[in-house]
Amino acid sequence: MRDLLNDLEAGNHLSDPDPVKRAQNQMKVPLAKRFYEKVETAKAPEGFAVHLDGKPVRTPGKVLLSLPTERAAKLVSDEFAGQGEKMDLTSMPVTRLVNTAIDGVASDTQAVLEDILRFASSDLLYYRADAPERLVARQAEAWDPVIDWMRGRLGVHFFLAEGVMHVEQPRESIAAIGFHLRQRDEPLRLAALHVMTSITGSALLALAVESGELEPEAAWTAAHVDEDWNIEHWGDDSEAVARRNARKRDFMAASDLIRALG
Template identity: 70%
Template sequence: MRDLPNDPETGHQLSDPDPVKRAQIQMRRQLPKRFYTEASVAETPEGFAVQLDAKPVRTPGRALLALPTAAAAQLIADEFEAQRETIDPTTMPVLRLVNTAIDGVATDTQAVLEDIMRFSSSDMLFYRADTPEALVTRQADAWDPVIDWARSTLGARFFLAEGIVHVDQPRDAIAAVGIWLKQRDDACRLSAIHLMTTLTGSALLALAIDAGALDPDEAWTAAHIDEDWNIEQWGDDAEAIHRRVLRRRDFDAAVALIRALPG
C-alpha cells in the first residue's frame, strides 16, 4: 500500500491560515513526484474510498480516505487526476478539507459546532454601515434576506447594529443555530460549513448555502460588499486580488463537498 506523502498542507494544522502564505510556503518545499497512473473511487465497508492505482489512500493521520458518497470521493479523485509531474497539495482544496475532517473534526465535532456558533454571535451581517447611502442599501439588499431566512427557518431572531460596537445577541438565537448544526454534524459537512464561515466572516451565509437557500455566488458577493465598495473608491491591490482568488478556490471546494454529501 502506497500512501500520499505526509505533507503539512494536508494535515490537521495548516502551515498558515492565509491561503497566499500557505501557497508561498508550499512553493518553497520540494513537491513529491506523481507516482500513480490512475485515481479512482471504490466502494468499501467504510464508504467510498479514493484509490491510486487501485491502492487506498490514507490521510496524514493514517485513516482510510473514504467518504459517504461516490460523488464526494470523486471530487478528490479528480484532484489527484489533475496533478501532473508533481503533487501540489495547494491545488487540492477538497483533499485538504476532507483530511482535516477525518483526522481532526471527526474526533471532536462539538468543538467545531461551538466555534461556528461563536461566529454566529458576532456575524458580519449584523453590523451595518450608517453612511454612505449606496453602501447602506447594498448591505440591506444582500444581507436582509439572509437575516429573514434565519428567522423563518432557524427560528433565530438577531439584533442589527450600525458601526462596529459589539451587540450581544439573544441566547435563544444562538441556541437555534446550534440546534440546526446538531442535525448536520457529520465531520465533512461541519468542516465545509466552518471553512465557509471563516472565509466569508458569516456563519449565516454558510448555513444558508448548506441549506440550499442561498446561491454560492450570491453569498460570495454578499461577503465582500464592504471590500468591493472600498475597491471602487480607492482601487484594488494585486496581492489582495490574488488572496481573494485563493480564498474563492477554497470556498468553492467547500460548496462542492457539501453538494456531494447526503442531504
C-alpha cells in the same frame, strides 16, 4: 482545534490562516513527484474510497480516506487526476479539507460546532454601515434576505447595529443555531461549514449555502459587499487579488463538498 482547521494542508506542511501565505509556505516544501498513473473511485465499507493504481488513499494520519457518496469521492479523485508531474497540494482544496475532517474534526466535532457558534454570535451580517446611502442599500439587499430566511427557518431574532461595536445577540437565537448545527455534525459537513464561515466571517451565509437557500457565488458576493465597495472607490492590488482568489478557491471547494454529500 482552530489551528488544525486552519491547517488545510495537514501532515507536516507549514500552515497559516491566510490562504496565500499557506500557498507560499507550500512553495518552501519541495513538491513530491506524482507516483501513480490511474485514479478511480471504489466502494468501501463505509462509502467510497479513492484508489491510486488500485491502492486506497489514506489521510496523513494513515486513516482510509472514505467518503459517504460517490460524488464526494469523485471530487477528491478529480483533484488527484488533475495533478501533473509534481503533486501540488495547493491545487487540491477538497482533498485537504477531507483530510482535516477525518484526521481532526472527527475527534472533536463539538469544538468545531462551538467555533462556528462564536462566529454566529458576531456575524458579519449584523453590522451595517450608516453611510453612504448606496452602501447601506447594498448591504440590505445582500444580507436582509438571509436574516429573514433564518428568522423563518429557525424562528430566531437578531439585533442589527451600525458600526463595529459588539452587540450581544439573544441567547435563544444562538442556542437555536446551535441546535440546527447539531443536526449537521458529520465531520465532513461540519468541517466544510467551518471553512465557509471562517473565510466569510458569516455563519449565516454558510448555513444558507448548506441548506440550498443561497448559491455559493451569491454568498461569496454577499460576503464581499464592503470589500467590493472599497475596491470600486480606492482600487485593488495584485496581492489583494491573489488573497481573495485563494480564499474563494477554498470557499467554493467547501461548498462543492457539502453539495456532493447530499
